[in-house]
Amino acid sequence: MANKTNCIKNGKKYYRITATIGRDSNGKLIRKEFYGKNKSEAEKKRDLYLNDIKSGLNIGYEKVTLGDLMHTWLFEVVRISSKIKPSSFNRYEGIYRNYIKNSSIYNIKLSDIKQLILQRYYNELYDNGKSSNVIKNLNKLLKSFFNYEVDEGYLIKNPCGKRLVIPGEQEVSKEEIEVFSDTEIKALIKALDGNRLKGLILLALGTGLRRGELLALKWSNINTKNLLLSVEKSISQVSVIGKNGERIYKTIEQAPKSLNSIRKVPIPKNLMHILEEQKILQKKDKLKAGLSYEKNDYIFTTENGKILNGRNMARTYERILKNAGIKYKKFHSLRHTYATKLFERGEDLKTVQTLLGHSDISITSNIYTHVMPEKKISAAEKLNDLFA
CATH class of the missing domain: 1.10.150 (DNA polymerase; domain 1)
Structure with a gap:
């Protein structure tokens, strides 16, 4: 028996039914058409659609890509x-x-x-x-x-479920962090003599600040009386993408990585003279540049008083290591070295977490506990009395 149809669409015969699915912004009824090879198929499509709407899906959800x-x-x-x-x-x-x-x-x-x-x-x-x-x-x-x-209301559930497999994914072993040895630190300090980045690199080594936090430091953040610096901002140089996809390369000052990153960090007393040298350097730059010097309160700036460019700074840092005969390590390794040296000197995990500005103590633990196997050995030795 041939299927009964009641309309022709694009040259083909269909059975069409309509249903009211709501009202528009003017209060007018919204009607939607459903097509099938026969009445039963059209009704099935209608019922499925109406059930989806009742489940909370938006009207027109089936059209968006x-x-x-x-x-x-x-x-x-x-x-x-x-x-x-x-x-x-x-x-x-x-x-x-x-x-x-x-x-x-x-x-x-x-x-x-x-x-x-x-x-x-x-x-x-x-x-x-x-x-x-x-x-x-x-x-x-x-x-x-x-x-x-x-x-x-465009989906009932998220298709990125637990059963979705990331092909080739394996449990990656923890990447070993790189730190500067005491010998390398001495060579680095020597190579920094007379270099504009001397203050920035040594302060990174002595406080563990991230690169963006160092670039955002202002003189107003330094408490010379209590030997403290306040981390309040971070500077990044990024491509800012506009609404239409246009890209503008900008230097932006923003809040640090997390709320815990807003912190006060003690400055080693022996580093205070480095900050004094930086202040003298800026005064010389101002005299030389004259009216073209950009007035601001930042500690680490170019000869014209502008914020240091992160890419240029990275290139200069790489040259310094090469001249010092030190195998290349990322700038972030200065931060790793700071934390590692604190642990080697007996500082506790919670204190180091606070100084680094990590949002959770497990982050600090996961990164640094494996660089000090001797501490694990000494911890095990404390249980010897159980087996005496």
């Missing part, structure tokens, strides 16, 4: 959030541009996204040479996006 909605979320929600730093948004935008835009999942309707579709896409990326870490970061961003769309 993953790529379009994610672009809107990224640029109109994430970008303007006070909780997201420009450097973080820069990273998110890069993930979207490289792995969502123009990808095989961009035009998939959000309502059609299933875990298996994402799994196949991740597998495809891995087979094409993308690392597990890249895919893991993509999954993390998609998970945040889907969580938002669940709240907005």
Whole structure:
């Protein structure tokens, strides 16, 4: 028996039914059409749609695509959030541009996204040479996006579930941190003589401040009487992305990494003369530059009083190590050295966590306890009396 139809659409016969799904902003009824090969199929589509609406999904949820909605979320929600730093948004935008835009999942309707579709896409990326870490970061961003769309009523549940596998992911062994030895520290101090970065590098070694925190230090942050410095800001040089995707390279001053990063750190007494040298250097720069000198309160500046450029500073730092005959270590290794030397001198974990500004004591423990195996040995020795 032939299926009974009641309309023709694009040259094909269908059975069409309509349903009222709500009202628009003017109070007018919104009606939606459902098509099937027969009445039963059309009714099934209608009932499924109405059940989804009752479950909390937005009217029209079935029309939006993953790529379009994610672009809107990224640029109109994430970008303007006070909780997201420009450097973080820069990273998110890069993930979207490289792995969502123009990808095989961009035009998939959000309502059609299933875990298996994402799994196949991740597998495809891995087979094409993308690392597990890249895919893991993509999954993390998609998970945040889907969580938002669940709240907005475009999805019932997040497809980035626990059963989703990151291809090639393995438990990575803890990366061994690099620290400067006492011999290297002496060679570094000698190589810094007469260099503009002397104060900055030695203060990094003596206080454990991050690079951005050092660049943001002002003279008003220094308490010479109590030998303390206050960490209140951090400076980053990043590409700030506008609403339309335009990029502007900016130097921005922002809050440090976490609330715990806002802290007071003692300055070793023997480093105070380094700060005095830095003050004298700035006075000479002002005299030489004259009216072109940029007035501000920052401690570490260029000859014209401007904030130091992080990239230029990194290049100069690398040359200093090379001239000192020291194998290259990241600038962050100065911070690692600070913490390690404190532990070697018997400082407790909680104090070091506070001085470093870590948000949780487990972060400090996970990073540094493995660099001092002798402490573990001495801890075990304390139990010898149990077996005497």
